[in-house]
Amino acid sequence: MPMDIDEDKIDQAVLALLSLGRHDGEKTWKGFDWEVMSRLHRKAYIPDTAGKAKSVLFTEQGLQESGRSPWVLAFWLYKTAQKVVLMSIQGTRKRGPFDDGDANRIGPLIPHIRRVLEIKDRLELADVRSSNLARTLPSLSFGVLLLDKAGCVLEANSYAETLISAGCGLPRGLSSIAG
Secondary structure, eight states: OOOOOOHHHHHHHHHHHHHHTEETTTEEEOOSOHHHHHHHHHTTSSOOOOSSOSEEEOOHHHHHHHTOOTTEEEEEEEEOSSOEEEEEEEOOTTTOOOOHHHHHHHGGGHHHHHHHHHHHHHHHHHHHHHHHHHHHGGGOSSOOEEEOTTOBEEEEOHHHHHHHHTTSSSOTTOOBOOO
């Protein structure tokens, strides 16, 4: 069953996100869905976004409206050339609009959320490296042993296991090369 999408809410959310990306006064980065940007243009919040420019100017009406997003509370988590992460919380009519107190209460959590995302990124990178290593080791034509700091064997590829079994390497059953 198709879900009804409230485009006005999407437009308000994107307008709020655009306002977070403001720089040089009335400019903002325009890296959002073209259809949404076109609707914002039709509402006279921004000029036509066609073209190669990576930023767009807010119109006077767009500046006024972007400051009136009480139903969306947004925080930058990362903003680099490689990655942009924004956390936004949308309020409900029952709850009512956000105010400065809400931002002040949530603000202290932001560094912790950033840290969680950094840890998540590091774990994902470690998982990718581990998967690559697991795929590469069996295909090597020489023996490879992975050891921990104490010299205990953590992993051995099939060639290393063959050498150990044949008595051409570490004695069978030896779990450490340390003393």
